[in-house]
Amino acid sequence: MMHTDYKEDFPLLLHTDATGVKVAYLDNAATTQKPRQVIDAVRTYYERYNANPHRGAYAIAMQVTEAFESVRSKVAQFIGAPDPEHIVFTFGATDGINQVAQSYGEQVVGPGDEILISVAEHHSNLLPWQRLAANKGAALVYLSVDRLGCIRLEELAAKLTSHTKIVAITHVSNVLGGINAIREIAAMAHAVGATLLLDATQSVPHIPVDVQDLDVDFMVFTAHKMLAPAGVGVLYGKKDLLKQMEPARVGGGIVEEVREQRVRFLDAPMKFEAGTQNSEGIIGLGAAIDYLEAVGMERVQAIEHRLMEYALKTLAAVPHIVLYSTGDAANRTGIISFNIAGVHPHDTATILASHAVAVRAGHHCAQPLMAHLGVNATCRMSLYLYNTEEDIRRLADGLSTVREVLGLGT
Amino acid sequence: MMHTDYKEDFPLLLHTDATGVKVAYLDNAATTQKPRQVIDAVRTYYERYNANPHRGAYAIAMQVTEAFESVRSKVAQFIGAPDPEHIVFTFGATDGINQVAQSYGEQVVGPGDEILISVAEHHSNLLPWQRLAANKGAALVYLSVDRLGCIRLEELAAKLTSHTKIVAITHVSNVLGGINAIREIAAMAHAVGATLLLDATQSVPHIPVDVQDLDVDFMVFTAHKMLAPAGVGVLYGKKDLLKQMEPARVGGGIVEEVREQRVRFLDAPMKFEAGTQNSEGIIGLGAAIDYLEAVGMERVQAIEHRLMEYALKTLAAVPHIVLYSTGDAANRTGIISFNIAGVHPHDTATILASHAVAVRAGHHCAQPLMAHLGVNATCRMSLYLYNTEEDIRRLADGLSTVREVLGLGT
Amino acid sequence: MGCPPYGRCLALELSDLYSQVIRDHNRSRHNKRTLCDPTVTVPGKNPSCGDEIVLSLTLKDGIIEDAAYTGVGCAISEASVSIMIDLIRGATVAKASELCHLFFRMIGSESLTREELEELDEAVAFSGISRMPARVKCATMAWHTLQVALQNASP
Amino acid sequence: MGCPPYGRCLALELSDLYSQVIRDHNRSRHNKRTLCDPTVTVPGKNPSCGDEIVLSLTLKDGIIEDAAYTGVGCAISEASVSIMIDLIRGATVAKASELCHLFFRMIGSESLTREELEELDEAVAFSGISRMPARVKCATMAWHTLQVALQNASP
């Protein structure tokens, strides 16, 4: 059953602790909570049809195989991929980006070539390219970003050259929340013959995403940030690209034939899924997509947009607050980075924690962006469809106590 | 609560289908069932303290971090590692072996060097080395095996040379079930300066394993074959080896400092755990180890040994059966490979499935071993602590019907 | 997702899977032999078991004069290739190609007309295989191999 | 595993974490300055927030004549380094090293004698930090840095 008060579906958000308090969970960019529907899907798998998929002729083995492959179809349809063969299951977004850097990057990047990323990339969409560039004698070129973490198309135009082999860009900054203009970026990258990898980790859970409409070449995202279990991710790739790639990880389940000194791999997507996959996680992802589709991604976006308008207004009124991305709620998802003047973000987060308000403090795995912003660290609140205005009020109220707790006056 | 009839703890094994039948689950070498204790640990995580570990100052984030790290300690103690820093969480055994091949293998293997494996290796402990050898101009050298899939120490002695850089051997063959003499193999490998990786995927769940006693350099295993969730594995490594390795996968959570063009990684084990880990799976692994320790690994081994004596006797009496590893139950775990004469193993497995008896048919991701045995494929039954003599009787009864169903007489 | 009864192999009865036709072809093996001078020889592989069946055709003037197979497979795959060979022996390449399409439509659970089913003759023994996903590849391997053989043979 | 109350930061009261001592050191910042001619300067880093605190010591004849720090950290880490500097200023290298050990024993939840606790003086403000795992590194960074500095300084 689906409620309009979505919190009702999330046992963790309903739980009251010994002091009668519920958590105001505002760390959704780190990971999201799981609805009953997902928790039940995982439990039902364990209790009714747990088996190793693709490997048995008995009833439960066939059932898990069918469930597993039906999630592949569901994911394809959810992100607008032409068919399930475009969908590779990974162990997370980080795993997916590393696979592309190793399998595809190793093939196409050579000395003197360039890889283009933005200064707002998560370390997971930075370090694989930094290493690839270093190994190959290629250059890792950075694009700066605006106040919402978005790249500027003029700068992109200036930096794209015939040497640019790969453009790897986040759809949405995990610190500032702005939505990049991917359709334009893809067209510009393709015009110089570069391949575009989209890190959609912070977009797929929050806004409608259509890979064919955006015309991206590769796209990765991670299940645990979209109501589903951890240890599962998705890599979408255009068919000819997947076809030309050797698997980055090799082992059981991906071969047509193994001889002592040679191997013939299966076709994509199977050839990329070496070893036993996280079936329960994949089945949980299927249930999460069902949940999100029942709500509707337009509606998810609208809910977050409405909450963001409230949050921007409410936080702006907090004394001594420093907001790192001001402006209105347009063209962004539900992420706000901030600090309290004179207070280290770790202290702010700890004091908020004592009010059972969960936000994250730190560099958010985006140290180059921190350098760009001229800070060591920030606090970040990040919304999802189950958040409420009350959560945001509790955040603002908690923030108002911070300086006093530290003896800095109010 | 722990029963002596362990089946009572496993909801899937207790479930009766519409026709009143329970499954006789004999495919434990592929994956094992999950006890209530593990299922509950996962559910409690989702309902009470789901958060991204190592990343938050709020209560549930600290709680998951503590739970996560306490499983690391538990794993260390379970396999006799000196301390938790030796334990790297991976996404499975396949992932762990690939990491060692990429991080360590790339460093130490050069042209003319040799990598020694057995013909009984699972593809996951074969293909990473086959590729490494090909990339480096090194040789992949095979050891043959005896009727239980064990290597012979004389052949090992003859093939170990000063060129041997890596010996990668399974502790227990996933097809034939024999237990390799790892202590001796380790000493012999070390005597020529080679590094030993032990694939303990089929041993750690079934027999007591102590990494210091065996003196292995690396060891991998996978959680889903030991009562725990899929998508989690463990890599043990000696400290100086882990120290000298660069991470194979890079991304968030593994860095001390990231600049645009350089990075400084954290120490092991953190530097190998890029990206969000499978926390629920790791917490489930902790519950699975608690379960196995409450039973006692000596007892697990004794239960399987007793069942194996019964199974060897019972299956030997099945008409037209061909057993691929005869003899008594000594020095082996609960795995038997077999065929019915004149019948393809896929047909045998399908007919067994109609009796709700779950065994696996195929090459078991061990094609070179199949070639060595002179078959394309076999059926395999594999036991775990919850199996019973009745499961084995149902297997034997089912097997007796196979030739008749196919019109080959009885 | 409902749970199928364990003893049912996902809703296909054992006697439907191993029907008389299939059992007969398995025993007779009349199409399991080596052709003297085949026009085209194509291996077909089932990666899940490592099985290989090699299909050979002798073509003359667009007619499949003879066909045979070697190799080993399970009861389903050997019966499927044997039944297929009976069907295509003497047929034109065009006709064989058409039978391929019909067979895949049937496996894909499309409902065929009575005439179409008659064309497939004994091969309708596999019409229920889609309810047994683990074995679909066994039934289709022969026909996939035939498609490749026909392509290779066409000038 | 029991669930700690959300509002409790794992059983450490906010007023214990941000005690008067810690607040005072945070405000006064009397040890936050640059030494003219330090014998040894060592950076300490907290990877979880990217913070860096640089500790400088002036040593003469085995005595820490002066000490100071620069850089930024959270309230806990800045208070910890400041309290540490007050403690070691004027102490012998041997004594400072002993204080390190005492401090780590306290953080590791060992129970110390009254005399030992007295030696740690204001640093006992961090005795409860182990109940707040996310902040342990903030409290210990100063002392880890001191250990490195003393090693670097010893001839």
Ligand SMILES: Cc1ncc(COP(=O)(O)O)c(C=O)c1O
């Ligand atoms: C001996 C052996 N090694 C490695 C593996 C690979 O384990 P996983 O698929 O969990 O990565 C398996 C099981 O599939 C195995 O039996």
Ligand SMILES: Cc1ncc(COP(=O)(O)O)c(C=O)c1O
């Ligand atoms: C933008 C972005 N990319 C990549 C990642 C990495 O995802 P994961 O840790 O699930 O691999 C994250 C989240 O941590 C992210 O926010």
